[in-house]
Amino acid sequence: MLKALKKNAIFLFYAALNGFIVASGYTLFLTVRFSSTSVLKRTNIFLISSVEKINTITLTAAFICFTLVFFLLFFLRDRLYRQTLPFSVLFFSFCALTCATTELPYLTVILAATAAVLVYVFKESFPRKEYKLLSGVNLYVFLAIVTVAMTLLLSYGCISRMYDFNTSTYDFGIFAQMYESMARDFTQTTTLERGIPMSHFKIHFSPIYYLLLPFYMLFRRPEFLLAAQAAVCLSGIIPVLLLCKRYKYGNSVTFFCGLVFLCYPAFTCACFYDFHENAFLTPLILWLMYFIEKNSLAGCVISGLLLLCVKEDAGVYLIIAGLYALIGKNMLKEPTVKTQSPPLETRNKKADIVRRRFSRLFPKYMGLMLIFMGISGFLLVTAFINAYGDGIMIDRYRIFLGSDQDSVMDVILNVIKNPAFFLNNILDEEKLLLIVQMLLPLLFIPMRSRRLSDWVLFIPLIMFNLATDYSYQHSIHYQYVFSTGAFLVFLFVKNFRYEKRKNKTGAAAVLAALICLIGTGTPKYYNIVFARESAVEYEESRAALKGVPRDGVVYSSTYLTPYLYDCENVYMYPAIYNAESLPEADCVVLDSRAGVLKEYYELKDMFLEMGYVEEGSGGFVTVLLKK
Numbered sequence: 001m002l003k004a005l006k007k008n009a010i011f012l013f014y015a016a017l018n019g020f021i022v023a024s025g026y027t028l029f030l031t032v033r034f035s036s037t038s039v040l041k042r043t044n045i046f047l048i049s050s051v052e053k054i055n056t057i058t059l060t061a062a063f064i065c066f067t068l069v070f071f072l073l074f075f076l077r078d079r080l081y082r083q084t085l086p087f088s089v090l091f092f093s094f095c096a097l098t099c100a101t102t103e104l105p106y107l108t109v110i111l112a113a114t115a116a117v118l119v120y121v122f123k124e125s126f127p128r129k130e131y132k133l134l135s136g137v138n139l140y141v142f143l144a145i146v147t148v149a150m151t152l153l154l155s156y157g158c159i160s161r162m163y164d165f166n167t168s169t170y171d172f173g174i175f176a177q178m179y180e181s182m183a184r185d186f187t188q189t190t191t192l193e194r195g196i197p198m199s200h201f202k203i204h205f206s207p208i209y210y211l212l213l214p215f216y217m218l219f220r221r222p223e224f225l226l227a228a229q230a231a232v233c234l235s236g237i238i239p240v241l242l243l244c245k246r247y248k249y250g251n252s253v254t255f256f257c258g259l260v261f262l263c264y265p266a267f268t269c270a271c272f273y274d275f276h277e278n279a280f281l282t283p284l285i286l287w288l289m290y291f292i293e294k295n296s297l298a299g300c301v302i303s304g305l306l307l308l309c310v311k312e313d314a315g316v317y318l319i320i321a322g323l324y325a326l327i328g329k330n331m332l333k334e335p336t337v338k339t340q341s342p343p344l345e346t347r348n349k350k351a352d353i354v355r356r357r358f359s360r361l362f363p364k365y366m367g368l369m370l371i372f373m374g375i376s377g378f379l380l381v382t383a384f385i386n387a388y389g390d391g392i393m394i395d396r397y398r399i400f401l402g403s404d405q406d407s408v409m410d411v412i413l414n415v416i417k418n419p420a421f422f423l424n425n426i427l428d429e430e431k432l433l434l435i436v437q438m439l440l441p442l443l444f445i446p447m448r449s450r451r452l453s454d455w456v457l458f459i460p461l462i463m464f465n466l467a468t469d470y471s472y473q474h475s476i477h478y479q480y481v482f483s484t485g486a487f488l489v490f491l492f493v494k495n496f497r498y499e500k501r502k503n504k505t506g507a508a509a510v511l512a513a514l515i516c517l518i519g520t521g522t523p524k525y526y527n528i529v530f531a532r533e534s535a536v537e538y539e540e541s542r543a544a545l546k547g548v549p550r551d552g553v554v555y556s557s558t559y560l561t562p563y564l565y566d567c568e569n570v571y572m573y574p575a576i577y578n579a580e581s582l583p584e585a586d587c588v589v590l591d592s593r594a595g596v597l598k599e600y601y602e603l604k605d606m607f608l609e610m611g612y613v614e615e616g617s618g619g620f621v622t623v624l625l626k627k
Contacts, residue, residue, distance in 0.1 A: 019067030025095030082122035108519025119508035155227035172274035173561030176222035195578035202389030239286035256506025263513035266485040276479040285486035308377040315378030326367030328453030396470040441513035446491035541619030552586030
């Protein structure tokens with residue numbers, strides 16, 4: 001009797017705790033969703049004024065109902081109450097974070113950390129057993145379905161951002177025009193990038209773009225580029241699954257690793273910032289690391305060459321991967337599976353000795369080869385851009401350059417001369433937040449390394465995200481996290497084998513990654529809602545842009561250029577580069593939205609005084625033609 005009462009008391013306590021968490025999230029969600037039909041006018045639950053709008057009776061009723069549901073649910077399985085709290089926090093996180101139209105990074109971090117910690121609270125929760133549902137081919141079918149669903153969802157969100165007129169010249173208009181040029185005459189010519197007709201090769205060495213050209217020819221629309229970028233990035237799940245197989249993980253662990261990759265917020269957020277060649281870095285780096293782990297020379301050469309085709313700084317990733325391979329083997333013993341050795345007399349002793357020596361030395365030769373490829377590729381591409389282009393963008397490391405210094409070597413020498421100055425400039429509040437956003441979804445497992453070589457793979461994070469005062473590079477919302485995120489995901493998968501309770505850790509990582517994804521990604525999907533609320537205005541604007549003549553010189557506001565991708569001579573106006581050398585415009589297309597309203601009237605009056613006449617308008621688009 002006493003035991004039964006104690007059991008019921010425990011069930012009631014955890015049922016009430018779960019009920020309160022779920023009821024709170026549910027009430028918050030109802031308060032926001034029914035406060036206004038317009039997203040911008042809804043109640044902001046993160047202000048003290050929102051407390052008065054939360055109905056106490058509704059909260060109490062929800063609390064009682066959910067508590068009763070949980071209490072009855074716990075009797076179905078004795079230890080179920082030990083696994084419900086993290087998922088209740090997940091539900092609360094979804095309700096709270098989807099109510100915000102802007103990102104709430106600190107709240108997201110708190111909720112993700114809370115859910116992950118709750119997984120570890122009870123020893124018996126998430127046992128080590130394999131789940132039958134994930135046995136055999138079911139695992140890969142299920143992950144394939146989730147991958148396709150995530151790709152479609154991400155593509156839909158990115159394309160909606162374009163339809164909401166939130167994609168600008170930098171960085172989508174230039175690539176939309178560039179691909180139309182590639183489809184027309186196989187050149188990467190743009191007029192938008194620098195205000196003059198020029199090849200994109202003068203800015204970045206990115207022949208990798210041609211891999212998408214055959215598919216672009218089928219659709220011939222800029223929307224395809226946004227969908228293709230999502231597909232390219234998330235294709236990295238294939239080497240992730242192969243790595244899991246290489247490390248002999250069970251189906252459950254492989255499933256968790258795949259979900260963590262798909263939910264990793266850095267990749268989703270970076271895809272939302274228009275279109276970049278950096279998206280190719282994610283799968284190619286993961287493929288490279290897989291082939292290094294597999295000791296596949298051919299795989300390393302092919303993935304390395306493709307990596308060099310992405311961008312001029314891709315050689316650095318090859319050098320880092322080469323260092324990993326060079327110093328990584330035999331530093332510490334790998335976890336091994338005990339197997340019974342065959343009888344000594346059945347083995348060819350000489351062949352066995354040669355094989356063991358080769359397997360021990362091969363990674364070092366492969367590492368040297370990758371370092372050589374990386375250095376050679378970086379020097380050749382840098383020389384090409386310096387000779388025929390505008391040079392590499394060293395200004396993003398201006399903080400480490402003195403007067404009259406403008407080279408990579410100057411940066412390296414200055415760091416060597418004064419490491420304290422370097423260390424002082426790689427951390428601040430924004431950069432610390434980035435570190436947490438990159439590592440918390442992976443439960444900081446990449447840092448639980450037992451090898452010096454693993455720490456080498458943190459160099460890209462320091463070099464490309466932390467050691468710069470260029471604000472875009474230390475933000476999770478831009479393309480500079482595609483590469484560093486790939487290295488961290490690789491370390492997550494590799495170091496996962498050191499976890500004793502893999503199912504528990506996997507569940508915690510999935511919950512943390514999913515909450516971080518909700519917190520960082522949900523506000524971006526509000527473009528869909530905004531577009532729906534202003535559907536008529538947007539449709540009229542697109543109709544006005546379709547009427548713009550494509551055969552002359554066109555000046556266009558920055559957020560309208562992606563819709564003029566098929567115009568050979570379209571220039572962003574006002575221009576950032578080469579404004580004095582712009583050809584005279586035959587047509588001017590202006591954006592009259594509130595954010596540029598003052599500029600709109602000034603420009604419109606200026607062109608009217610110059611003799612242009614208003615040909616037509618629609619929505620927030622005004623078209624002026626030269627007389």
